[in-house]
Amino acid sequence: MDPITFQTGEFTSRLVFTDSPATLLEGFDLTVFDTNTIKLFSPSASHYVWQAGETHKIWKSVEELLAVCLEKGLGRDAVLGAVGGGVVTDMAAFAASLYMRGIGLVLVPTTLLAMVDAATGGKTGVDFGGFKNLVGTFYPAREIRIWPGAVASLPEREYRSGLAEVIKHGMLGEQSLFRLLQNQRDAVLARDGQVTSAFIRQAVQYKVGVVVRDLRESGERAFLNLGHTFAHALEAERGYDGSWSHGEAVAWGLDRALALGVSLGITEPIWYQEVHDLLNSYQYRLKAPGASPKAILAAMKNDKKKKAGTVRFVLQRRLGETLMTQVDDESVLKILEDGV
Ligand SMILES: NC(=O)c1ccc[n+]([C@@H]2O[C@H](COP(=O)([O-])OP(=O)(O)OC[C@H]3O[C@@H](n4cnc5c(N)ncnc54)[C@H](O)[C@@H]3O)[C@@H](O)[C@H]2O)c1
Structure with missing residues (x-):
């Protein structure tokens, strides 16, 4: 199926469906995973791994990623890839919207929820002060790559x-x-x-x-x-x-x-x-x-x-x-x- 290009406000995004994971992670200057999604892939390129889970959806995790972006010398034209469920896609998108006032962002949602909901729509954020998603931005990804086969490894409850x-x-x-x-x-x-x-x-x-x-x-x-x-x-x-x-x-x-x-x-x-x-x-x-x-x-x-x-x-x-x-x-x- 051909990619779908769509416009949200001033942002243009491409939605790509693929039946194969082979090219999912191409073109990223830095890729962020969580401790579960890293196991689904064997990334050779530059990457960073967050602890999995909603309890880690906090400002500190975003700050850590921002520090890695700086340490790796990412510039304004860099592309951050995010591979994971809604926790990873929301936080990576938040970081991408902040670093140098916005760098390239590609989301690779790997949970069913992130595919059908979290990764499309431009909402980013972290939990704050006891409230879910209280702090965040609107920052639609330039590309969302959906490989439905990723749901095969999800725990039944997810x-x-x-x-x-x-x-x-x-x-x-x-x-x-x-x-x-x-x-x-x-x-x-x-x-x-x-x-x-x-x-x-x-x-x-x-x-x-x-x-x-x-x-x-x-x-x-x-x-x-x-x-x-x-x-x-x-x-x-x-x-x-x-x-x-x-x-x-x-x-x-x-x-x-x-x-x-x-x-x-x-x-x-x-x-x-x-x-x-x-x-x-x-x-x-x-x-x-x-x-x-x-x-x-x-x-x-x-x-x-x-x-x-x-x-x-x-x-x-x-x-x-x-x-x-x-x-x-x-x-x-x-x-x-x-x-x-
Ligand atoms: N931005 C939005 O519009 C929006 C919309 C809905 C939900 N959300 C957010 O999404 C989050 C929930 O997302 P979620 O349900 O994806 O949770 P999650 O990101 O915590 O993922 C659930 C679990 O599945 C693991 N996992 C991910 N992909 C896997 C795979 N393919 N195989 C095996 N394990 C895998 C993760 O490591 C995690 O342990 C919440 O923080 C919620 O606020 C955001």
């Missing part, structure tokens, strides 16, 4: 976590992605090469389309938060103890968002049932026993993205028809009580 975001893209976008996820479930879960390649392409292209239309989240891009108000609040209520991966919480949140829509007379019940059945068929947990509905509601109100103290929800009428609205606490609480 794969399923990314899959929840793919399901969300399928709900928001064209019919074909959602139908593929419904009709080819076994092949999707078995990570069949052709099927993963097909759904990853569709999900990435959907995300790129949204970002091109709305880089700074003033409109349509906010729809990508479908299910996330619920998901973030559940993760916060659980104290980020790892009992729910982000994607698992998103799957629960998608189910709760559509249930909320039904209770308000917005979502067609038949659409909710289809989504509920799909999430069940992928064996996502749709109840969160032990969680406190009141504490989840309080966490929603604490979310840094809320505007002027109100919580706005992304809801859907049916497949591909999405809207945003404020909802009263009582209605939300009722839906939370049904979801624990």
Whole structure:
């Protein structure tokens, strides 16, 4: 497939899909990995390795990379390559946006989540002061190289976590992605090469389309938060103890968002049932026993993205028809009580 060139604000990016890892790392002056993704490749060229994991998504890691850029004498025309999941791509992009006020950046996402979400869209950053992604910049990569075969080595939980975001893209976008996820479930879960390649392409292209239309989240891009108000609040209520991966919480949140829509007379019940059945068929947990509905509601109100103290929800009428609205606490609480 030919590369896709797209524009986000003043930035031009190229999206390249490849079936072979052979040329993935070509053309970089410095390549950054984490302690897991370095094992997938045998880089001979100049590289730097971060400790893997969200706990290392902090300013200190970015500062370390900036120091390496300086030590290696990288100039304004240098190209930084980033190979990894969303933690590596977000932090490397942040560093690339800062070093000499911006150097070349190529992202090679290796988790499903980074392919379909983190690596496209231009958001960079680190966690700060106890908040996820509080500090960062907008800096779209000049190129994003996607090798769907990288998902073969992902731990099952990471794969399923990314899959929840793919399901969300399928709900928001064209019919074909959602139908593929419904009709080819076994092949999707078995990570069949052709099927993963097909759904990853569709999900990435959907995300790129949204970002091109709305880089700074003033409109349509906010729809990508479908299910996330619920998901973030559940993760916060659980104290980020790892009992729910982000994607698992998103799957629960998608189910709760559509249930909320039904209770308000917005979502067609038949659409909710289809989504509920799909999430069940992928064996996502749709109840969160032990969680406190009141504490989840309080966490929603604490979310840094809320505007002027109100919580706005992304809801859907049916497949591909999405809207945003404020909802009263009582209605939300009722839906939370049904979801624990
Ligand atoms: N910038 C954005 O728009 C955006 C969007 C969504 C998420 N994010 C960010 O992405 C991060 C989560 O990304 P993630 O889920 O990819 O987490 P991650 O980067 O921590 O990767 C998950 C784990 O998989 C390992 N890994 C990566 N590729 C592998 C492979 N091919 N085989 C085996 N193991 C592999 C990693 O080392 C890590 O241990 C969060 O910090 C989140 O804030 C950013």
